[in-house]
Amino acid sequence: MNTTSLRAILAALAFTLLPGAAHSADLLSQQCVACHAIAKPEKASLERILERKGPDLYYAGAKFNQEWLVAWLQNPTTIRPGGAMFLHAVKAGADRAVDTIDAAKVAPHPKLSAADAKAAAELLMALKPDGLVTPGAHKGEPGGSMASMLFSKLRGCTSCHAAKPGDAPLSGPELYSAGARLQPDFMLAYMKDPQRFDPHTWMPTLGLTDADMQKLTSYMSTLKNQEKK
Numbered sequence: 001m002n003t004t005s006l007r008a009i010l011a012a013l014a015f016t017l018l019p020g021a022a023h024s025a026d027l028l029s030q031q032c033v034a035c036h037a038i039a040k041p042e043k044a045s046l047e048r049i050l051e052r053k054g055p056d057l058y059y060a061g062a063k064f065n066q067e068w069l070v071a072w073l074q075n076p077t078t079i080r081p082g083g084a085m086f087l088h089a090v091k092a093g094a095d096r097a098v099d100t101i102d103a104a105k106v107a108p109h110p111k112l113s114a115a116d117a118k119a120a121a122e123l124l125m126a127l128k129p130d131g132l133v134t135p136g137a138h139k140g141e142p143g144g145s146m147a148s149m150l151f152s153k154l155r156g157c158t159s160c161h162a163a164k165p166g167d168a169p170l171s172g173p174e175l176y177s178a179g180a181r182l183q184p185d186f187m188l189a190y191m192k193d194p195q196r197f198d199p200h201t202w203m204p205t206l207g208l209t210d211a212d213m214q215k216l217t218s219y220m221s222t223l224k225n226q227e228k229k
C-alpha cells in the first residue's frame with residue numbers, strides 16, 4: 001500500500017471516529033481543507049494546480065446540484081480517472097500511444113455518513129462567489145440533433161472528457177454524469193472561460209460561439225449516467 005492510499009484511509013477513519021455532534025459546522029474547515037480550497041486561493045500558480053490534492057470547492061454552490069453532492073459524499077465514485085492531477089497517476093502505454101492510469105496512485109475518496117454528507121452539502125452550497133457564474137445564462141433550450149456531434153466530434157471535448165463510462169480520456173473530469181452533477185449555468189460559464197476559475201487550469205478556452213455553448217450545455221445536461229464500470 002502506498003502512502004497516498006494509507007493517508008486516505010486514515011482520513012476516512014478520522015470521519016468515523018469523530019464524536020458526532022461537535023463537528024458538523026467544522027466539517028469543511030477541519031476535514032476537507034486538507035485537500036480542497038474552500039476559499040479562493042490568494043495566489044494562483046501552476047505549482048498550486050500541480051500539487052493540489054483535490055479539485056477546488058470555493059465555488060461549489062455555483063457548480064454542483066445539491067442532491068448529487070449528498071449522494072456522492074456518502075458513496076463517492078471516480079470522476080477524474082487520475083485523481084486530482086492525472087499527471088501524477090499516468091503511466092505511459094507500452095506503445096507510448098495510449099496512456100493508462102496507475103490505479104494504486106489514486107486514493108479512494110473519504111466517505112461521509114448520511115448526516116455529515118447532508119451537512120457538508122449544505123455548507124458547500126453556500127460557497128457562491130460573486131461574478132463567476134451568471135444565473136440564467138443557459139437558456140434551457142433543447143440542444144438539437146447537432147449537440148452530441150459537437151461534443152463528440154466537432155469541438156473535440158471527448159479528447160479529454162469521457163462521454164460514457166469506460167471511455168478512454170483521462171485528463172478531464174468525466175462528463176457522462178454532468179447533468180446530475182453540475183448546474184447548467186456553471187457548465188456554460190466554465191466552457192466560456194475556464195481560466196476565470198483558475199488562470200492555470202489546463203482546460204483550454206475553446207473560442208466557441210454562444211450558440212454552440214448553449215447547445216453543448218443542453219446536451220451535457222441530459223447526461224445523467226451514474227453507472228460505473
Ligand code: HEC
Binds near residue numbers: 034112
Ligand atoms: C485526502 C484528500 C481529500 C479529502 C480529505 C477530501 N477530498 Fe474531496 N476530493 C479529493 C479528490 C482527489 C477528488 C477528485 C476525485 C475524482 O475526481 O475522482 C475529490 C472530489 C471531491 C468532490 C467532487 C468535486 C468535483 O469537482 O467533481 C467533492 C464535492 C468533494 N471532494 C468534497 C469533499 C468534502 C466535503 C470533503 C470533507 C468532508 C472532502 N472532499 C475531503 C480529495 C479529498
Ligand code: HEC
Binds near residue numbers: 202
Ligand atoms: C485539452 C483537454 C480538454 C478539452 C479539449 C476540453 N476540456 Fe473540458 N476540462 C478539461 C479539464 C482538465 C478540466 C478540469 C479542470 C480543472 O478542474 O482545473 C475540464 C473541465 C470542464 C468542465 C467543468 C467540469 C467539472 O467537473 O469541473 C466542463 C463543463 C467542461 N470541461 C466542458 C468541456 C466541453 C464542453 C468541451 C468541448 C467543447 C471541453 N470541455 C473540452 C480539459 C479539456
